[in-house]
Amino acid sequence: MTSYSSFKDEQYQDYILQGVSRTFALTIPQLPEALSRVIGNAYLLCRIADTIEDDNALTPEQTRRLSNVFIEVVCGNIAAEEFVEELFPLLSDHTIPAEHELIKNTPAIIRVTHSFNASQRVALERCIRIMGRGMADYQDTETLAGLKDLSALNQYCYYVAGVVGEMLTELFCDYSEKINRNKPALMELAVSFGQGLQMTNILKDIWDDRRRGACWLPQDIFLKEGFDLSQLRPGSSDERFQAGLGVLLGVARQHLQNALAYTCMIPPEEKGVRRFCLWALGMAILTLNKINQHRDFNEARQVKITRGSVKATILTTSLFANYNLILNMLFNIMSRNLPDTSLIELSKRL
Incomplete structure (x- = not known):
């Protein structure tokens, strides 16, 4: 080495x-x-x-x-x-x-x-x-049957990503007094921002995780559709599984909507911080779109976004990084084909 x-x-x-x-x-x-x-x-x-x-x-x-x-x-x-x-x-x-x-x-x-x-x-x-202790707890319960429910998924996402959102917000606020003025509102959205990105990864990596004996999908969402996650096989064309996947795509979309609200509260003069947030957000939305279009995928590479899409996301979000109205319009356009799941029920479980 x-x-x-x-x-x-x-x-x-x-x-x-x-x-x-x-x-x-x-x-x-x-x-x-x-x-x-x-x-x-x-x-x-x-x-x-x-x-x-x-x-x-x-x-x-x-x-x-x-x-x-x-x-x-x-x-x-x-x-x-x-x-x-x-x-x-x-x-x-x-x-x-x-x-x-x-x-x-x-x-x-x-x-x-x-x-x-x-x-x-x-x-x-x-x-x-928080991350180290939380992930160790969840490793003890890894199973192909999935997590118990959406609440358990929320908790897992907090340990691996939500707490990162809180940390980043603390660091942003330590760096900039102008950002710090919005700290209470930013902290309210920070966990949701992290969860949106993590849920995108979980959905993309379903099959890679299963190969190593883990499943981070919530049982309750799929049982409501009549599907048992322990019976899941690669490339499943079962409409019940794909319906449950659609619910989670919608939940992830709503979290990324919160991520955009978070980003729009960053002062426009902090273009670097905005780009940092927007690039991650844009790539997550593109990934969710690919999963939504190919719900029967069986490998992560099948829903990996292209380099061209990455470059287009970087160019577009950088060009309009300071314009909240345009950013919201772009988000609505990019996410228009995703399921639109309300966060009302989710918020009761958080």
């Missing part, structure tokens, strides 16, 4: 981000430099926590222990080198090479983490603490 001892920690952070996430490698550099540094670091911390949860070679007991160790590393109570020494030899081929490398170089990432101001570190530590 290539040695990066000659690289400064921040250079390594920029480098490894390209390897573990093409999407965030695009969006994070749009942020002002002061924000891109801390949010790039935050993403990598979350990716390390996610790697612990995702590697099937780890037992539930190992996952929980290593998650707790990593929390203490982020908080500065345990040396990152001890964490690497314990986790790295346990990683399997399920973890991609870039993530192997990220884990091995955790000390470089943590040195950057510990260079931030107190309020930034508090936001990062809180996020990793």
Whole structure:
């Protein structure tokens, strides 16, 4: 493996981000430099926590222990080198090479983490603490039968994405006094923003997750349609399953509507922050559209958006980033074919 001892920690952070996430490698550099540094670091911390949860070679007991160790590393109570020494030899081929490398170089990432101001570190530590413990809890209950109900899905999405929305809002508000003026309203929408993005990933990755023995779909939504998730097979043409999928597409759409409302509350002069939000939002809507058009898909690559669509999203949202009215019109156009599920019932469960 290539040695990066000659690289400064921040250079390594920029480098490894390209390897573990093409999407965030695009969006994070749009942020002002002061924000891109801390949010790039935050993403990598979350990716390390996610790697612990995702590697099937780890037992539930190992996952929980290593998650707790990593929390203490982020908080500065345990040396990152001890964490690497314990986790790295346990990683399997399920973890991609870039993530192997990220884990091995955790000390470089943590040195950057510990260079931030107190309020930034508090936001990062809180996020990793909630995420690490929450994901470990859910790993204990992984099953192909799915989660119990929509409420359980909401809770799972909070642990892996909603809390990230809260963290990002804290970091945005720490960076800008003008953004901070809208903090109460932004915090109300932050969890929904994260859930919209996470639900998009869950729906896209249904079959990849099932291959590793997990299903994050809620049983109650599908049972209402007369379908048992334990009977789900790739490429299912069962109309009952596809109807349940439609309900979740509609719920995800409503969360992304909240994401747009969140973005529109960011002051127009903060174009970088707006682009960061809009690019993620636009790509999520395009992905939901592809899933909706191909509800019988059986591999994530079949609903992956094209590079051309990504470029068009980037161009369009960047061009109109400051214009809330146009952004709302674009959202309505892009989401017009998606099911329009009301959040009234969902809000009762949150």
